[in-house]
Structures are given as structure tokens and as C-alpha cells.
Amino acid sequence: MSAFKKLVLASASPRRIELLQQAGVEPDRLLPADVDETPLRAEHPRSLAKRLSKAKAEKAYASLKTEPDYSGSFVLAADTVVAVGRRILPKAELVDEASNCLKLLSGRSHRVFSGICLITPDGxxxxxxxxxxxxxxxxxxxxxxxxxxxxxxRGKAGGYAVQGLAGTFVVKMVGSYSNVVGLPLYETVGLLTAEGFPVHFGWLSGPRV
Structure with missing residues (x-):
């Protein structure tokens, strides 16, 4: 019966969808949660990532209460923040924003933080x-x-997508690669598994590649 538990992803990010699919998990529904992503005054990048992922999950979870078909679903949300020191870089929408981000990142180290939030069917x-x-x-x-x-x-935190052309800019990476893409798989799958979501059920159909 556990194999029929549903997963709602509070995002429409193609990167996050592809990463979940890579792990053998197919979201039953995409429910992007529109929240104000403006950092609070003096907010640390790690605090911002946690706060936004929680806000997205809670908003999606609340909206499902009026939908009986999804009332018993798991809700997964994530937010990724790129920072140099305590300086939070924007999700670049304008070429000038992207240019400024890349000039700042050029020749130096930065950190990528992802907050993951899971709300279980029992809240x-x-x-x-x-x-x-x-x-x-x-x-x-x-x-x-x-x-x-x-x-x-365009639309990428820090003005780059490491899974694309910008992968050629990376001299060194310490930590999760999938985190930089947009969803740390080890931690996400661990969280889902620990709370009883049947991650490995999708693996039983055989090789995916």
C-alpha cells in the first residue's frame, strides 16, 4: 500500500524534477509556491535557504487541504542560495545582474546552500x-x-548553471554536486526514506538508462 503514497513537489524547476527522476522518484504533482524571496535585513544565506524552503512547503501543503486527491501526500520543497561570504547573490533575470554575479565569482570561492523541507501526510x-x-x-x-x-x-541563483556551460568554470568543488544543480540528492532521498516514502519502489522496474 505504501507504494501508492503521493509526492507533491512545491516547484516547477526542470532541474529539480530531473534530479528527482534521476533518483527514481516521479512527483505526482508540481505545485509551485510563490513566496517573496527577498532576504531579511542582515539575514545569513543559510538562514534564507531554510526559511524559503519551509515557506514554500507550508504554502503548498496548505493549498492541498482543499483537494481530497492529494490530502495524504508528502510535500517537498527546496530553495538554493549562492553567496560570497554573507553576500547573497540574486537569481539573475537581467544580463547586468548575471554579469555582476559572474565578475564577483571570477577567480574566487563561493558557497551554495540548499534548504530542503519535507512535510509528511500527518503534518x-x-x-x-x-x-x-x-x-x-x-x-x-x-x-x-x-x-x-x-x-x-537566466533565472539561476548566482547567474550560472553548473550542469551546463558554466561547468567549465569550476576549478574545485567540495560537497554535493547535485546541491549546486538545485537539489542535494543524498539528503533528499534520505529524508524521504526516513519518513516512509517508498523511494526505492520505482527502482524495481529495472534500469533507467
């Missing part, structure tokens, strides 16, 4: 925070301009 709330350290090469003018022209940075 229990579980959270994890994951941190990865990333060091970029020094970016030349031509490769910076070329990357900006690619448009790959």
Missing part, C-alpha cells in the same frame, strides 16, 4: 540544510561575454 515538518563550496577560474572577457550571450544564466 510533520522535516528540514535539512546542505552546503557546497565552489571555486571558479578567473574568467576572461571573451568567455564571460560568450556565456552571457548563451542566456543559460
Amino acid at each position: 510533520k515538518l522535516r528540514q535539512r540544510l546542505v552546503e557546497t563550496r565552489v571555486r571558479f577560474k578567473r574568467l576572461g572577457r571573451e568567455e564571460l561575454e560568450s556565456y552571457l550571450a548563451s542566456g543559460e544564466w
Whole structure:
């Protein structure tokens, strides 16, 4: 019976969906939670990631109460924050934002924090925070301009997508790669499994690749 437990992902991020699918987990529904992502005054990057992931999960969970088909679902949410020291970088929407982010990241180390929040069918709330350290090469003018022209940075925290062209910028990474992409798989699967979601049920159908 446990195999029929439903999972609602409080996100429409293609990256998070693909990562869950990589782990053999197919969300039953996508329910993006629109929350104000503006950092609070003097808020630490790790606190922001935890706060936003919790807010997204709680908003999605509350909206499911009027939907009997999903009332017994697990709700999973995540938020990823890129920071240099205590400085939180934006999710770049304008080319100038992306340019400023990449110039700041060029030749130095930064941290990527992901908050994960899971609300179980009986309303229990579980959270994890994951941190990865990333060091970029020094970016030349031509490769910076070329990357900006690619448009790959749009909507990405810190103005880059490590799973794409920006992977060539990474000199060193300490910690979870999937965390930098947008969802730390080890911690996410561990959280789901610990709370009784049948993660491994989807593996029984055989090889996925």
C-alpha cells in the first residue's frame, strides 16, 4: 500500500524534477509556491535557504487541504542560495545582474546552500540544510561575454548553471554536486526514506538508462 503514497513537489524547476527522476522518484504533482524571496535585513544565506524552503512547503501543503486527491501526500520543497561570504547573490533575470554575479565569482570561492523541507501526510515538518563550496577560474572577457550571450544564466541563483556551460568554470568543488544543480540528492532521498516514502519502489522496474 505504501507504494501508492503521493509526492507533491512545491516547484516547477526542470532541474529539480530531473534530479528527482534521476533518483527514481516521479512527483505526482508540481505545485509551485510563490513566496517573496527577498532576504531579511542582515539575514545569513543559510538562514534564507531554510526559511524559503519551509515557506514554500507550508504554502503548498496548505493549498492541498482543499483537494481530497492529494490530502495524504508528502510535500517537498527546496530553495538554493549562492553567496560570497554573507553576500547573497540574486537569481539573475537581467544580463547586468548575471554579469555582476559572474565578475564577483571570477577567480574566487563561493558557497551554495540548499534548504530542503519535507512535510509528511500527518503534518510533520522535516528540514535539512546542505552546503557546497565552489571555486571558479578567473574568467576572461571573451568567455564571460560568450556565456552571457548563451542566456543559460537566466533565472539561476548566482547567474550560472553548473550542469551546463558554466561547468567549465569550476576549478574545485567540495560537497554535493547535485546541491549546486538545485537539489542535494543524498539528503533528499534520505529524508524521504526516513519518513516512509517508498523511494526505492520505482527502482524495481529495472534500469533507467
